[in-house]
Amino acid sequence: MFQKTPALLLDQADRQEWELPVRGLEEPLILDTHFLGLTPLNDIQSENHEFDCIAISGLASHPFGSWQPKGKDKGFMWIRDALPRALPMMRAILYGYDTTLIRSNSFQTIGDLASSLVNHIKANGWYLADSKRLVFLAHSLGGIVLKEAFWMMANGDSQGQRILDRFLGGIFFGVPSHGMEASHLLAMVRGQVNEEFVDALSSSSKYLRLLDDHFAGLISTRDMHFRWAFETKTSPTVAVSAQLSPCF
Known part of the structure; x- marks a missing residue:
């Protein structure tokens, strides 16, 4: 994080990834603001490393920013700053994926997103016998x-x-296992290729209920422990301004 944004980022504000040549290195360093894929947030001594925690953000969210408090002060991010101090044997990792709603040309399905997550987990060796145990925040x-x-x-x-x-x-935060009121979201994506994707999250979705049944059966046969966190008060929903930029 920068106290003052570097000129490179200001001059090319429309980009999300930069290659930075470094003397003595064969390959350039890559700096990005999209956080796509897996991004570790802390280092840990191998002798103290017991498990990994992967955090997966929600719909139309930023993989890093969605775990920060609301307001202008963005210096604190609890998964990076608080969780490793509370659990020093844990490595915190973000998983980022594209769930943009407005002006999206993505026709990915939930199955496509899940397949990508599985491929990232496999590519990072969590199927190996000496890999660390895994927990999730979703x-x-x-x-x-x-x-x-x-x-x-x-x-x-x-x-x-x-x-x-x-x-x-793991812990599920506000996961719409039986669907959600999606009329406001469908209005935002009407006519876009991702309209069907959003519709699959609606309260009338048979897919979500079937998936929840499959998941419940799966975890009942394995030594896994999940907790669900959910809101008990109403909160503002997604809105679209005249410039079609989402605000929360």
């Missing part, structure tokens, strides 16, 4: 993607089965 759509990823691995190859054996459990 918000909103992130929980749906995680459930689908679990179901894919349960019905997939031996690597997926071994990864499932590494899971300890």
Whole structure:
């Protein structure tokens, strides 16, 4: 994080990724603000490292910013700054994926997003016998993607089965397991290729209820422990301004 934004980022504010040549290195350093894929947030001594925690953000959110408090002061991010201090044996990792709503040309399905998550987990070796145990923090759509990823691995190859054996459990924050009121979101994406994707999250979605049944059956047969956190007060919903920029 920068106290003052570097000129490079200000001059090319429309970009999300930069390659920075460094003398003595064969490959450039890559700086990005999109946080796509897996991003570790802390280092940990190997002798103290017991498990990894992967945090998955929700619909139309930023993989890093969605875990920060509201307001102008963005110096604190609890998964990076508080969680490793509370659990010094844990490595915190973000998983970022594209769930942009406005002006999106993505036709990814929930299955596509889940498959990408599974591929990232496999590519980072969590199917190996000496890999660390895994826990998850999942918000909103992130929980749906995680459930689908679990179901894919349960019905997939031996690597997926071994990864499932590494899971300890996790916490779901506001995950719409039986759907959500999506009329305001559908109004935002009307006519876009991602309209069907948003419709799959609605309260009338048979897919979500079937997925929840599959997931409940899966975790009941394995040594996994999950907790659900949910709001008990109403909060502002997504709105669209005249410039079509989402505000929360």
